[in-house]
Amino acid sequence: MAYDQDLEFIYYGPTRVVFGVGSSREVEVEMSSLGCDRAVVMTDPGIIKAGLLDGVKDTLGKKCVGVFSDIPQDTGVGIVNRAADYAKECGANIIISLGGGSVIDTAKNVCIILKEGGRCEDWQGLGMLSGPVTPHIVIPTTAGTGSEVTFATVLFDETKGQKVLTNEMFNAPRVAILDPKMTEKLPPLLTAGTGMDAMCHAVESLHSLQHEPIADGLAIHAIRLLSRNLPACVDDGSDLSARGQVQIAALLAGWAFGNALVGVVHAMAHSIGAIARVPHGIANGILLPHCMDFNLEDAVEGYGMVAEGFGVRDRGMDSLTAARESIKAMKAFTKRIKHPQKLSGVGVKEADIARASELCMSDGSILNNPKMIIDSSQVLEIYKKAF
Amino acid sequence: MALKAFSQEWMDAWLKSIQTSQEYKEIAKEWEGSVSIIVNPDPSKGIPEPIYMWTDYWHGEAKDFHYCDKAKAESANFVMSGEYIRWKQVAKKELDSTKALMQGKLKLKGDLTYVVKHVKTVNKVVDLLAALDTVFPDD
Numbered sequence: 001m002a003y004d005q006d007l008e009f010i011y012y013g014p015t016r017v018v019f020g021v022g023s024s025r026e027v028e029v030e031m032s033s034l035g036c037d038r039a040v041v042m043t044d045p046g047i048i049k050a051g052l053l054d055g056v057k058d059t060l061g062k063k064c065v066g067v068f069s070d071i072p073q074d075t076g077v078g079i080v081n082r083a084a085d086y087a088k089e090c091g092a093n094i095i096i097s098l099g100g101g102s103v104i105d106t107a108k109n110v111c112i113i114l115k116e117g118g119r120c121e122d123w124q125g126l127g128m129l130s131g132p133v134t135p136h137i138v139i140p141t142t143a144g145t146g147s148e149v150t151f152a153t154v155l156f157d158e159t160k161g162q163k164v165l166t167n168e169m170f171n172a173p174r175v176a177i178l179d180p181k182m183t184e185k186l187p188p189l190l191t192a193g194t195g196m197d198a199m200c201h202a203v204e205s206l207h208s209l210q211h212e213p214i215a216d217g218l219a220i221h222a223i224r225l226l227s228r229n230l231p232a233c234v235d236d237g238s239d240l241s242a243r244g245q246v247q248i249a250a251l252l253a254g255w256a257f258g259n260a261l262v263g264v265v266h267a268m269a270h271s272i273g274a275i276a277r278v279p280h281g282i283a284n285g286i287l288l289p290h291c292m293d294f295n296l297e298d299a300v301e302g303y304g305m306v307a308e309g310f311g312v313r314d315r316g317m318d319s320l321t322a323a324r325e326s327i328k329a330m331k332a333f334t335k336r337i338k339h340p341q342k343l344s345g346v347g348v349k350e351a352d353i354a355r356a357s358e359l360c361m362s363d364g365s366i367l368n369n370p371k372m373i374i375d376s377s378q379v380l381e382i383y384k385k386a387f
Numbered sequence: 388m389a390l391k392a393f394s395q396e397w398m399d400a401w402l403k404s405i406q407t408s409q410e411y412k413e414i415a416k417e418w419e420g421s422v423s424i425i426v427n428p429d430p431s432k433g434i435p436e437p438i439y440m441w442t443d444y445w446h447g448e449a450k451d452f453h454y455c456d457k458a459k460a461e462s463a464n465f466v467m468s469g470e471y472i473r474w475k476q477v478a479k480k481e482l483d484s485t486k487a488l489m490q491g492k493l494k495l496k497g498d499l500t501y502v503v504k505h506v507k508t509v510n511k512v513v514d515l516l517a518a519l520d521t522v523f524p525d526d
Contacts, residue, residue, distance in 0.1 A: 009490075010490060010491070010492075124496070124497065124498055124499065125466075125494065125495045125496040125497055125499065126488050126489070126491070126493075126494060126495040126499060127488075127491045127493070127494035127495065128494060128495075128496055160500065162500060164499065164500055165499060167489065167491070169491050209486075210486065210489065210490070261489055361503075361504055362500040362501065362503045362504035363500070363503065364489070364499050364500070364503050366503065367485050367486075367489065367503060367506065368489065374507075
């Protein structure tokens, strides 16, 4: 991969990472090392039902001053405000998120409000924070979002009926604790869907207009780890070795896309997710190969690196051939992990895709796509192929 | 003759170039709202105090460009702020304004989805600014 002489970028990834089977027991030590003693845990009902909260609460003991669990699949502005009110009432000086992307993104926005005040809707914009927010430790229970190390969040804005992005350098979590045991009970479909979210982060950071060598390296290794380990997780959820490698892949892809950003796949997944409530990872996984087909001519080098990650780029293979091989590999991979192949198969109606095409044009991710998108009809064509 | 960056004459020339651009009228026909530009102080580059500029647009028309105070700047529909060097890069088209926002080089207070939806309008306004013959304080 050649980079232009005028290459310039800023890479930022300040989150401390703690990894290992049983590492969630480190949460109290990590919290104390940040000088904090009053934690509110943010989680969701599924996590509580799976019994994952108990161990964390036991470890925290009296330092856990509250649990907020009213967080749905797609979190939103109103939920963040309620969670922030609760955390304030509890006198929290640290937030611990135990869950997937929706829980983590809720917690990130709560940390902004605890430090800066106001309501969630007051913090619409980019780069608005004046300094570090309330400390946040993340214990992911899925392996895909990467939100444990990014400074971006996605929230459903109930008034707009749209998912909105925030991007705040000061909002990266302080610590990410990756405990493979936390993902052990994820069912195969959720394992595949969240895994494809990570895969999509890696691929999109490679084809993004803002890709750069550090993010590229992280993304290629993420693809390598996912291609080798995600099928094993789908086949046997108790394979903690594979689970751990997929967690690491998701984190690497998080660092990659947190810096290089994402493109049309995410813009489309956010939009169809807002309208038809398709889980984000599954929307990404269905749309990704179709978007790669769409972008191919403008992302040859990037997809050549995807082929390297998949191990399908032979020595001496030219970039265009490698890029085509990467798309074939991606299609085969989604089938291998039994990922849904069509939007119509996950509850999307034909009328939804026209609405989503329009919504997509105001999603910030679309600006970073390698192929310029000037009209919603281009997006609609991709949706139709994925329908 | 080159205009001094951030002077009223410079803002007037920018306003006029937008008002006389047929292409802008067409692209921006759905844009509504004011945009303030805040240039952070940098005494070493000839910017001793913050600069607050008010620009206002309505359905293809550019209405009013002038200096303002901090309170008014912060009341705009969209508030864009950043270091002098970043604004200079944007004004010379050395830095794409939307890329600068995404990279945290410029800050935005306001509805990002609206800005993205109207990114062509934003780019046209910046193109017209960059076309001005401008001399910067540290040139």
